[in-house]
Amino acid sequence: PLKHNSELFTLTYGALVTQLCKDYENDEEVNKQLDKMGYNIGVRLIEDFLARSSVGRCHDFRETADVIAKVAFKMYLGITPSVTNWSPAGDEFSLILESNPLVDFVELPDNHSNLVYSSLLCGVLRGALEMVQMAVDVRFAQDTLRGDNVTEIRMKFIKRIEENLPVGDE
């Protein structure tokens, strides 16, 4: 498994966000665009992930959470967020990121206070899980770039996506 130190990655992501801020009028639009691009990445990333890890199908959302935090995040971003704050129904949890290579040495300027810099991650998680038949909602509950102590991603299970069977001849 090929790895490289995160500097180029961090700078490249920064170049992308900078470009998007130039191309779009406001932070909300940039957030949406980052999320969309993340989604595109996610639907491809899942195949790479399944090919490279020996993880089988997860039996429930708890297992999914663990795999995301301990295997996927470690494999791609070199970090292991912690899984906490489970809802009583077991359909919602938080990923707490102590560090995040996307935001190394990044500061948000004052005129971009609504920018959710790491929005790409939300899209990636959503896209990847959709490809394994899980519809989820992913959002940032806390963000160190916006003054919080930690970065917290909240993931909520919406529903299982039915596998579309090919339509046979009627």
Added chain:
Amino acid sequence: MEVRFTRGKSAILERSLTRPKTEVSVSAFALLFSEMVQYCQSRVYSVSELQARLADMGQGVGASLLDVLVMREKNGKRETKVLNILLFIKVNVWKALFGKEADKLDGFPAKVTVHWHKGTTLMIKFDEAVIARDKTLDGR
């Protein structure tokens, strides 16, 4: 370490510039880069415009990287002679980007321009296509 965003004096300026310990996978970078190329493609009408957009994005990366590398590897002393600059690129920059030195000094399309602006500023403009190609070669 205080991570809270402070107005005025920023805590980020206190952080050290040593090589980050975190390692990201090459495929993470490849997927991100591929998405960026597709994004640019959707907004231009010609190949040369695409290359220009990518090069623009790369330029910022190169400029930041230069500062970090010069600080770290050369104690803040920037090379000013052309041959030394190229050697710097061959050894330090390529190592930082791709994990190994460039094979040969001649023959890769990277434009190095010396930019005079309030003193000597070195602008290393990376052809993003080279980075992409090299990254895929590295990935094999």
